[in-house]
Amino acid sequence: MATLSRRQRFPFPEIPEWVEAFPARFAMPTMGDLYAVRIEDYMEGDRYVMRAELPGVSPEDIDVAISEGVLTVKAERTEHEAEKNRSEIRYGAMSRSVTLPPGTDEDDVRADYTDGMLTVTVGLGREKAEAKHIEVTHHA
Known part of the structure; x- marks a missing residue:
């Protein structure tokens, strides 16, 4: 008895490529027009x-700033x-801001x-202030 086999053509040949590239396309969340730095x-x-992943970025293209208790890396x-056959690399501007813990010394x-990793350290020069208890007055 002969067995019949039927070859079915896949109607969307580019889908395997989309699936393969899926993680690279969505690996870094976006913030408006900026990519978030991991x-x-x-x-x-x-x-x-704070360590930031910035592979392939020139040191001249990195800006680190501190203002009012917030550390920002751009x-x-x-x-x-x-001319590329494929590119899964993210290009363009990236940014990330984090709130510094209490007691950080923005001058230190x-x-x-x-090796593609930015390390920013901030001194904890100031002692944490003790909680201040405020007397509550009551007017009848």
């Missing part, structure tokens, strides 16, 4: 540490001019960029 932060001794990755900030 970070980690932690306390190390008497310093607050960067821009420029696209290389070449260091930033280092090595």
Whole structure:
């Protein structure tokens, strides 16, 4: 007995490519027209540490600023001019802001960029203020 086999053509040949590229297209959340910089932060001794993933960014294209208790990192990755078959790399402006913990000394900030990782440390120079209790008065 002969077995019949039928080859079905897949009507959307580009779908496997879309599925393969899915994680790269959505890996970095956007904030308006900016891409969010991926970070980690932690306390190390008497310093607050924030590390940011910025591979492929020139140090001249990184801006680190502190204002009113908020640390902001901005960067821009420029696209290389070449005819490409595929590109899953995000280009353009990126930004991320984090609120610094209480007691940070905004005058004691260091930033280092090595191997695509930006490390910003902020000193915890000021002692945390004790809670102030305020007397409540009552007028009858």
